[in-house]
Amino acid sequence: MRLSDFVCMDALIPDMAVGDRDGVISELVGALAKAGKISKTKAEEVAKAVINRENEASTGIGKGVAVPHAKHPAVKQVVAAVGCCGRGVEFASLDKQPVYTAILLLSPADKADRHLQAMECIFRNLQKDDFRRFLRQAQTVEQVKETIEDADTGSS
Amino acid sequence: MIATGEHGRNDKDDGTLSVPEYEIEVQIRNVEGLHMRPAMQFVDTASRYDCAIEVSNEGTSVDAKSIMQMTMLAATCGTKLRIKAKGPDAGEAIAALRQLIEVKMFGETPA
Numbered sequence: 268m269r270l271s272d273f274v275c276m277d278a279l280i281p282d283m284a285v286g287d288r289d290g291v292i293s294e295l296v297g298a299l300a301k302a303g304k305i306s307k308t309k310a311e312e313v314a315k316a317v318i319n320r321e322n323e324a325s326t327g328i329g330k331g332v333a334v335p336h337a338k339h340p341a342v343k344q345v346v347a348a349v350g351c352c353g354r355g356v357e358f359a360s361l362d363k364q365p366v367y368t369a370i371l372l373l374s375p376a377d378k379a380d381r382h383l384q385a386m387e388c389i390f391r392n393l394q395k396d397d398f399r400r401f402l403r404q405a406q407t408v409e410q411v412k413e414t415i416e417d418a419d420t421g422s423s
Numbered sequence: 424m425i426a427t428g429e430h431g432r433n434d435k436d437d438g439t440l441s442v443p444e445y446e447i448e449v450q451i452r453n454v455e456g457l458h459m460r461p462a463m464q465f466v467d468t469a470s471r472y473d474c475a476i477e478v479s480n481e482g483t484s485v486d487a488k489s490i491m492q493m494t495m496l497a498a499t500c501g502t503k504l505r506i507k508a509k510g511p512d513a514g515e516a517i518a519a520l521r522q523l524i525e526v527k528m529f530g531e532t533p534a
Binding site for chain 2: 323324326328329330334336361379380382383384386387389390391393394
């Protein structure tokens, strides 16, 4: 699977203004609702599901990245939004460091295998120093998009 | 002759100084597969041991103590993983991981 198979290119947010974890999650879920990937009336509920999941165990797995996620019946297909926050956000990460890039992944309740494949794709890319650095430094939607496309074509 | 004493636990009368090494195959049995939460449990368990532990799913081999790498296995329900452990406590580590994956099934719903 490639990032562009599930990352919603209309839900890329460079330079996020929000300063806390729940704000980041709500904004990314909101972006997916705005892009028509989930129902606007369900956005709040979905964000709450992601936050609940995050409270169970942080998805901030170190190196300045977090992958908040949830499975929810309001989600029709596996979809992701990408947010970058240059100032860093407290995410209760495993390494106790702030998070600069959050990749929010939403999956339908009944697509466990596809969810795993999307996770594999995200983490395969997040292991690359350049990918993390480019996302963290991105200032424009175009730069985020390019980073994702370059990762898919193997040039980053 | 075999050295005794200084190297501790492996210097048995009949043994050598070789480092214990174990390899097993386990099957993911919980319906949701090895998603992030089970992967974290896997890493937590593996990290309690000093031995090196490697997990493979077909072509992909990763370090069992790295959550970033473990999530890359994309092990769906039914997937068979190979776990290789090498080090003084490899036997215990392998037993604990098998228990977690196949018996406890990460505390999740079986298929």
